[in-house]
Amino acid sequence: MAVTTKDRGPVVAGARPVAGSASLILLRWGVLTAAALPAWIAGRVAAEGAARVPHLTAGDAPLPLGPLAALLRELAAPATAPALVLDQVLTAGALSFFDPARAPDLSRGFRRRVWRDGLARFWAFVRLVGQGLLASAAAAGLVRAATNALRRRGERAEWTAWSLELALPLASLAATALPVAAVLAIVFWAKVVTVADGRVRTRRSMLIACRLVARRPFAALGFFVGVSTVASALPALALWAWRRSPPGGPAGAWARAALVGAATLAAAFLWHWTVRTGRLVYADTRLDDLRAQPDAPFGWTARIRGILPRRAGAARPPAA
Numbered sequence: 001m002a003v004t005t006k007d008r009g010p011v012v013a014g015a016r017p018v019a020g021s022a023s024l025i026l027l028r029w030g031v032l033t034a035a036a037l038p039a040w041i042a043g044r045v046a047a048e049g050a051a052r053v054p055h056l057t058a059g060d061a062p063l064p065l066g067p068l069a070a071l072l073r074e075l076a077a078p079a080t081a082p083a084l085v086l087d088q089v090l091t092a093g094a095l096s097f098f099d100p101a102r103a104p105d106l107s108r109g110f111r112r113r114v115w116r117d118g119l120a121r122f123w124a125f126v127r128l129v130g131q132g133l134l135a136s137a138a139a140a141g142l143v144r145a146a147t148n149a150l151r152r153r154g155e156r157a158e159w160t161a162w163s164l165e166l167a168l169p170l171a172s173l174a175a176t177a178l179p180v181a182a183v184l185a186i187v188f189w190a191k192v193v194t195v196a197d198g199r200v201r202t203r204r205s206m207l208i209a210c211r212l213v214a215r216r217p218f219a220a221l222g223f224f225v226g227v228s229t230v231a232s233a234l235p236a237l238a239l240w241a242w243r244r245s246p247p248g249g250p251a252g253a254w255a256r257a258a259l260v261g262a263a264t265l266a267a268a269f270l271w272h273w274t275v276r277t278g279r280l281v282y283a284d285t286r287l288d289d290l291r292a293q294p295d296a297p298f299g300w301t302a303r304i305r306g307i308l309p310r311r312a313g314a315a316r317p318p319a320a
Helices: 010-014 021-051 065-097 110-120 122-156 161-197 202-215 217-244 249-282 285-291 300-307
Strands: none
Touching (some): 021 110, 065 122, 110 122, 122 161, 161 202, 161 217, 161 249, 202 217, 249 285
């Protein structure tokens, strides 16, 4: 059964916590904390001296943000794969839990049911992520090829250094970010479609997600990209604040831990907002035609076989 949000738009309604929201936000916060903890501990030991801005004492210059981010990324690499797996499972379970057509079931063991429902959709989500990676790689490759062609043309035409070294890389970055952001949004909405309709054909879900993004660009594309950008910027803001804060001994360590905890908790809430909004947007009655699309294969293999010439000796249909 499809429902609509009468009093407020789905984006606004998605930010309002409901029964079970606090538990899922804390679960998400735990996943993010577990993923960031190895890098935080190791980074504090390995980069405490060089990464920070000296305060009231002479010392070496702080480690630039680029090398520091690369260092923390390498330290967090062992926890990346488990965190990605847990993220897919928890997102699938949350999408199932926040079904707007039924009241949240908070009976005993509902957290186990969230994980169970997420595991049931795990491989479908893996296929969707794989399709998104292929599409993103193709878009990035096309932009890189176009950028290289423009650079060669600019070198022959003696473009200015500003155009070749600044304007062209920035334009290439923007041209890469736009299609990649669109692909990420489509993959998310394909996950919503897969869970909401109980689909198993992920390519069909991707096609429906493309049509949904085209029909609801603000809620489906603008909202997702905006919230994802803010959620991605929170760790960078926490890192910047850590570098600018003076050493404070145990009190400073607790303050930095609280800062990281607050950033990850805010990111967990943004994830909850995105998941709830996804279910509310797709439950709109104006999208009934999309939900009515059959969960059937496209039949490309049969069409290709029909086009290819028959092999010699293949059975032919009897003549009329």
